[in-house]
Amino acid sequence: MSSPTSAGDPTPSRPPGAEFCIDCGPETALRPDDTADGAASGARCPRCGWERPFTRRPLLLLTGPSGAGKTTVTEALTRLADDGGLPGCAVFDVDLTLHVAALGYDVWRNTWLQLAHGLAGNGLATLLCGTIVPDQLAELPARMLVGPIHHAALDCPDDVLVQRLRDRPAWRGSDDEFVARQLGFADWHRSQVGRRFDTHRSGPAAVAAEVAAWVREVLGTPTGPAPETTGGAR
Ligand SMILES: [Zn+2]
Numbered sequence: 204m205s206s207p208t209s210a211g212d213p214t215p216s217r218p219p220g221a222e223f224c225i226d227c228g229p230e231t232a233l234r235p236d237d238t239a240d241g242a243a244s245g246a247r248c249p250r251c252g253w254e255r256p257f258t259r260r261p262l263l264l265l266t267g268p269s270g271a272g273k274t275t276v277t278e279a280l281t282r283l284a285d286d287g288g289l290p291g292c293a294v295f296d297v298d299l300t301l302h303v304a305a306l307g308y309d310v311w312r313n314t315w316l317q318l319a320h321g322l323a324g325n326g327l328a329t330l331l332c333g334t335i336v337p338d339q340l341a342e343l344p345a346r347m348l349v350g351p352i353h354h355a356a357l358d359c360p361d362d363v364l365v366q367r368l369r370d371r372p373a374w375r376g377s378d379d380e381f382v383a384r385q386l387g388f389a390d391w392h393r394s395q396v397g398r399r400f401d402t403h404r405s406g407p408a409a410v411a412a413e414v415a416a417w418v419r420e421v422l423g424t425p426t427g428p429a430p431e432t433t434g435g436a437r
Contacts, residue, residue: 222344224248235347246347259350260323261421262316263292263330264337265414267357268388269381270367272402272410276357277332279411288415289330290424293322297333309343316345323349328422353421355398355414361386363403 224231226248233246236254245256265280267273277296284294297315304311312335319329329349337352359367368385371377392399400413418424 222246222348224251224253226253227251232344233347257320257348258323259348260319260326260328261351261353262319262340262349263328263353263355263418263421264335265330265332265355265357266334266336266396267392268364268385269377270364270371270385271357271359271389272407273332273334273357275407276400276402276410276414279407280330280332280414283408283411283415288412289418291326291422292328292330292418292424294330295332297331297335308339312339313343313345316340316343316349320345320348328418330418353398354396355400355417356392356396357402357410358389358392358399359401359403361389364389 222233223229224233227250231248231250233255234249236245236247245254247254265273265276274296277294280289280294281296283289284292295315295318300311300314300318303314315329315331315335319331322329337354340346340352364385365382368377368382398417400410400417402410405413
């Protein structure tokens with residue numbers, strides 16, 4: 204399969220995801236170069252002092268157990284974004300790059316941080332919809348490349364979750380053990396994630412609109428008519 208042009212393919216000599224000094228080499232991991240407000244910043248080599256400036260933007264995570272409606276709400280969010288409803292933010296279903304997980308789940312998650320970093324360089328924040336939670340990102344090399352991480356979750360009553368999972372086609376492997384795991388994951392979300400959107404009483408488009416309002420709130424994006432504030436606006 205070699206061709207003359209394959210000579211231009213980059214050699215993956217650096218460890219996947221590592222952020223290190225180009226002069227000092229892979230042994231020298233860059234460190235965050237935080238400004239006082241933590242907004243626009245960069246990274247610095249602890250050995251030679253080389254600085255790599257970049258802009259950090261918020262990363263938003265929308266998670267939830269299987270059956271909570273991630274796929275349908277993500278599709279609705281994508282349509283909403285396509286219509287201009289999420290200015291300054293790119294939306295992804297994290298499964299889009301799931302093949303990368305063949306290299307390891309941390310490589311896959313780190314790749315999303317790197318993509319979010321690349322999008323920040325284009326003036327965009329990133330909303331990742333799927334099963335990536337903040338704790339799984341905290342220690343990754345590219346964590347320093349993105350700004351604050353905000354987490355929200357989709358939720359529905361347990362009996363609704365169970366019914367949705369039982370109604371799935373057999374090939375999806377939604378057996379008793381899987382259902383029990385998802386109920387546990389739903390509980391975990393209820394105890395750990397303050398911002399939750401119910402997918403039982405509202406349809407996907409309405410839930411997506413609520414999620415979009417949360418995104419605009421996080422990003423400080425104007426929402427059209429000025430909201431009535433009672434003071435303390437950030
Ligand atoms: Zn260096």
